[in-house]
Amino acid sequence: MKKLFNYFLQTVILALLFISCQQKPVDYLNESKEDIDERMEWWREARFGMFIHWGLYAIPAGDWKGETNHAEWIRTTAQIPLDVYDEFVDEFNPVKFNANDWVKMAKDAGMKYIVITSKHHDGFCLFDSDYTDFDIMSTPYERDILKELSDACHKEGIRICWYHSIMDWRHPDYIPRRGWEVDRSEGEADFNLYISYMKNQIEELVNNYGDIGVLWFDGEWEGTWSNEYGKDLYNYVRNLYPDIIINNRVDVGRSGMAGMTRVGEYAGDFGTPEQEIPSTGLAGVDWETCMTMNDHWGYNKHDTNWKSTEDLIRKLADIASKGGNFLLNVGPTADGLFPDESIERLKKIGNWMDVNSDAIYKTEASPFKILSWGRCTQTSIPLGTRLFLHVFDWPEDGLLKVPGIYNQPLNTFLLADVGRSRLKAERMEDALIIKLPITPLDEINTVVVLDVAGKPDINNPPVIEREHDLFIDLIMVNIYSDRDNIEIRYTVDGLIPDQNSQVVNGKIKINETTTIIARCFRNNKPVSDTVMVVIEKVIPLPPIQVDQVNPGLICRYYEGDWNSLPDFASLEPLKNIEEDNFDLESRMHDDYYGFEFEGLIQIPEDGVYDFYTDSDDGSRLFIDDSLVVDNDGLHGMHMEEGTIALASGMHKIRVTYFEKGGGDDLKVYYDGPDFDRMAVPASVLFKPK
Numbered sequence: 001m002k003k004l005f006n007y008f009l010q011t012v013i014l015a016l017l018f019i020s021c022q023q024k025p026v027d028y029l030n031e032s033k034e035d036i037d038e039r040m041e042w043w044r045e046a047r048f049g050m051f052i053h054w055g056l057y058a059i060p061a062g063d064w065k066g067e068t069n070h071a072e073w074i075r076t077t078a079q080i081p082l083d084v085y086d087e088f089v090d091e092f093n094p095v096k097f098n099a100n101d102w103v104k105m106a107k108d109a110g111m112k113y114i115v116i117t118s119k120h121h122d123g124f125c126l127f128d129s130d131y132t133d134f135d136i137m138s139t140p141y142e143r144d145i146l147k148e149l150s151d152a153c154h155k156e157g158i159r160i161c162w163y164h165s166i167m168d169w170r171h172p173d174y175i176p177r178r179g180w181e182v183d184r185s186e187g188e189a190d191f192n193l194y195i196s197y198m199k200n201q202i203e204e205l206v207n208n209y210g211d212i213g214v215l216w217f218d219g220e221w222e223g224t225w226s227n228e229y230g231k232d233l234y235n236y237v238r239n240l241y242p243d244i245i246i247n248n249r250v251d252v253g254r255s256g257m258a259g260m261t262r263v264g265e266y267a268g269d270f271g272t273p274e275q276e277i278p279s280t281g282l283a284g285v286d287w288e289t290c291m292t293m294n295d296h297w298g299y300n301k302h303d304t305n306w307k308s309t310e311d312l313i314r315k316l317a318d319i320a321s322k323g324g325n326f327l328l329n330v331g332p333t334a335d336g337l338f339p340d341e342s343i344e345r346l347k348k349i350g351n352w353m354d355v356n357s358d359a360i361y362k363t364e365a366s367p368f369k370i371l372s373w374g375r376c377t378q379t380s381i382p383l384g385t386r387l388f389l390h391v392f393d394w395p396e397d398g399l400l401k402v403p404g405i406y407n408q409p410l411n412t413f414l415l416a417d418v419g420r421s422r423l424k425a426e427r428m429e430d431a432l433i434i435k436l437p438i439t440p441l442d443e444i445n446t447v448v449v450l451d452v453a454g455k456p457d458i459n460n461p462p463v464i465e466r467e468h469d470l471f472i473d474l475i476m477v478n479i480y481s482d483r484d485n486i487e488i489r490y491t492v493d494g495l496i497p498d499q500n501s502q503v504v505n506g507k508i509k510i511n512e513t514t515t516i517i518a519r520c521f522r523n524n525k526p527v528s529d530t531v532m533v534v535i536e537k538v539i540p541l542p543p544i545q546v547d548q549v550n551p552g553l554i555c556r557y558y559e560g561d562w563n564s565l566p567d568f569a570s571l572e573p574l575k576n577i578e579e580d581n582f583d584l585e586s587r588m589h590d591d592y593y594g595f596e597f598e599g600l601i602q603i604p605e606d607g608v609y610d611f612y613t614d615s616d617d618g619s620r621l622f623i624d625d626s627l628v629v630d631n632d633g634l635h636g637m638h639m640e641e642g643t644i645a646l647a648s649g650m651h652k653i654r655v656t657y658f659e660k661g662g663g664d665d666l667k668v669y670y671d672g673p674d675f676d677r678m679a680v681p682a683s684v685l686f687k688p689k
């Protein structure tokens with residue numbers, strides 16, 4: 001009996017031990033800054049990567065039934081039924097694909113990582129998956145593209161990374177369906193089954209291909225994905241592969257195409273501005289701009305709108321100067337080649353990087369707010385700081401003015417000058433003036449190295465804070481600087497402030513159109529560059545005379561496939577309705593539709609008003625037939641604003657909006673002299689009787 005009890009006890013203890021040894025999932029959402037910094041280090045130093053959008057959509061290459069503007073979205077934008085689209089599987093045979101060639105082109109261009117579409121929205125997998133036959137192994141090619149590419153990357157010391165779409169237009173358990181897929185009911189769909197499918201494939205992607213750098217999620221914007229799913233998926237991936245980096249599209253915190261993560265509990269290690277570069281860097285925020293070389297992510301054989309090499313090199317410098325990464329896209333052809341135009345640009349970028357990569361890799365954001373002639377990146381050196389001055393506009397007199405810098409220059413030379421001949425750097429008031437050769441070594445971007453003692457001691461120009469750049473009666477202006485022991489002097493007559501100019505002492509009242517120029521001084525000597533703002537006095541637009549009005553707006557509903565706002569006046573609306581507000585409820589489908597709202601808005605008092613639209617996709621707002629907000633284009637929820645001076649009374653308001661595919665929403669806000677931003681209420685919207 002005793003033996004039996006001991007056996008039972010041992011079994012229980014062993015079972016408890018076993019259970020306790022099971023690794024409890026780690027919650028990585030509260031990771032320490034030190035751990036984050038360690039994990040992000042290689043990515044932050046890399047600064048430059050290659051995006052690759054490749055899949056079945058490369059076969060039609062943009063063409064479908066006479067239309068030529070398609071690309072990776074073609075299954076949706078051309079409304080191709082599943083069975084028709086599946087036929088591409090039998091055609092996909094990229095016999096000219098050579099992973100080593102691709103990786104070498106990326107490496108030679110100076111790119112440190114590659115992000116390739118393991119699965120885009122169409123659901124096709126470029127890798128050998130045990131969980132679907134809609135993958136590369138079902139094609140005549142029958143080779144695991146991602147395996148070949150990851151092997152080539154590991155061989156060349158390039159980080160291989162996966163783009164993976166949460167949105168899946170093919171999987172039976174993914175919802176929502178496309179609005180036009182009337183023959184595919186959602187009835188049986190179980191979204192949680194889809195999530196299991198996605199997790200299983202992610203496990204394949206992070207476990208079967210060796211060292212992986214980044215999981216780049218996308219397609220997170222449809223209503224079925226949520227913050228809860230996003231945080232769970234983030235932790236799921238990190239528990240599979242703790243050192244991996246994951247973008248913010250794993251969750252729902254991304255603020256449209258601007259790409260940064262909204263304030264709140266959202267998962268993701270870096271922001272993802274798309275086709276745009278933030279106006280400034282954001283201290284302590286990791287972000288990466290992804291961008292096409294022409295206008296399409298996937299291959300479109302008709303797209304000849306290629307960005308110049310000059311533009312791409314300067315974008316790389318601009319992004320690095322703001323502390324961001326640049327993920328530059330290539331859309332390969334169906335037979336596995338990079339387009340010639342991409343190859344040409346990659347080579348030329350590589351030539352520039354061969355000489356100047358020190359000014360990109362491992363650099364930090366510029367200490368200057370603005371430089372009229374180019375950009376700046378920086379890195380620490382033993383005696384102080386190395387400033388890389390990216391000179392786009394070479395000074396005709398050969399004198400490069402580096403404004404507002406109070407450091408002592410230690411050494412100055414051209415980065416591309418093998419002999420590093422020293423250049424003269426002399427102080428002139430707040431600036432260091434560097435004597436340059438009359439001609440630049442590189443017309444696109446010649447990097448001048450300025451080594452200075454200590455950390456950068458930069459006096460950026462003061463900030464001229466004002467509510468608007470226009471006013472109707474008077475406006476208060478505040479001029480300030482974040483620097484200590486300086487005084488700010490300013491002029492209102494267009495002259496450059498000097499030691500005798502007025503010193504800022506509190507807010508300044510402006511009651512006529514004025515040019516304000518301000519500058520920082522220390523001991524009566526200028527220590528910053530100047531800043532200039534023109535503030536204009538305007539006459540508010542008079543109200544329109546209207547006899548009688550009724551509440552609500554006139555609303556016209558349209559359907560069509562647009563990539564930007566159409567000229568609705570040239571189209572026949574499917575229906576004319578009356579709406580209380582800018583409401584989309586009367587749409588007949590979730591995709592491919594547009595609205596034009598027209599009516600009157602009652603303005604409470606004379607003043608300057610800001611209007612905003614926040615929309616997915618594009619929208620515009622007109623007041624009295626003047627375009628005030630232009631938020632056009634294909635994008636996720638994204639806000640734009642505009643300003644106009646209006647007299648009290650009724651004014652015409654017109655809002656146009658279109659939705660292509662995916663999420664859809666429209667919000668219209670305004671603010672005025674006595675109220676903060678708010679949604680335009682129905683109570684101020686009318687239409688003529």
Ligand code: FHN
Nearest residue numbers: 053072073218219274290297
């Ligand atoms: O819909 C995708 C698009 O096809 C492409 O993959 C880009 C690249 O970031 N992301 C989405 C659009 O925002």
